[in-house]
Amino acid sequence: MDAQRRTVLTAGTAGALALMMGCGESGDEGAAASEQPTSPGATTATEESPAGSAPAGEELARTTDIPVGGGKVFADQKVVVTQPTAGQFKAFSAICTHQGCTVDKVADGTIDCPCHGSRFRVADASVAKGPATKPLPPKQITVSGETILLT
Known part of the structure; x- marks a missing residue:
């Protein structure tokens, strides 16, 4: 798509x-x-x-679980959700584009991979520090009230 x-x-x-x-x-x-x-x-x-209607998709978290300027890794779903600015939520693959390790944390404005030190920006998952050369691919989410759904 x-x-x-x-x-x-x-x-x-x-x-x-x-x-x-x-x-x-x-x-x-x-x-x-x-x-x-x-x-x-x-x-x-x-x-x-x-x-009476429920949004489609898997519930990941509440909006209050995702810090502004940071994010949270959902290793089981292989997705990371960030909130670059208040009320703006984004999702990306949690699989590092360098060698396929799962990123393990979001800190200081980056999504971090423990294997070789690659870091990706929370705003758009672009590479902030290599060895990765490609951004994390986007994932589709929907925010319904205070619920974040993986769609």
Whole structure:
């Protein structure tokens, strides 16, 4: 999926279905899908799902679990979630692009790999320090209320 097709849908089930199908529109009557183009792996959606509907995806964390200017590694899901600025959440692969180790921490504005010392910036996962030469790939998340979901 290219970066132009990545969107954050904040209107509950209809939006989640559209995202899973790769559509940019919702055909369900009465369901208003609000789309907000973002950079890959990013979301700033904070609206809650309508009563009776649950957002699609695996729950990773609460928004309060992710520090502003930092992040948290979810090793089991192989994803790292960051909050570069207040209310802006991003997700990236937790697999280092150097030799495939799993990053193990987020500190001082970087996502750190324990194997060879590569560091990636929390804002966009670009390389801050090698030996890695490629950024961490983005992952898609959705923020619903105070819940962060891996989609």
